[in-house]
Amino acid sequence: MRAVPDRITERLSDLGNVPVALPVLLLAAAYAARRGNRRGALAAAVAMALVPALVVPLKEWTARPGPLEPWAAGYYPSGHTATAFVAYTGAALLLRPYTGGAEWGWWPVAVALVLTGATATGLVLRGYHWPLDVLASLLMCTPLLLAVGRSCRRTRRSPG
Incomplete structure (x- = not known):
């Protein structure tokens, strides 16, 4: 018997499914683009397209x-972890400028990291992936998200 029930670990691992994670990123990108951050929205979409x-x-x-x-x-690296990390953290980076300034701007990224961590935990505890599969995905996608973050910062600094 496992320490965490399969129904819970299955739900956690499902957070990395494309039909679950991609709409979160698309909604955040649409919102950011509507608010004038087209460069950041495009960067997040390109980062997500680069995952597969x-x-x-x-x-x-x-x-x-x-x-x-x-x-x-075909278990290395974890595609579900990569999808979750890029979708949720990309959405958080896009929404961060609109969350109430410096003192509250940390929460979207914290939520994204919790969702990504929950996905990774579910995948490992369920037996779908080794921990190294998950770690490889996180390391592989970090440069993509750094580029998204840079694109969002450039947009915020521009006048108008």
């Missing part, structure tokens, strides 16, 4: 087996 372009070839190249399915391959 980075993850799929690496999965095929490594052909790593999963923890519970050693006969199956």
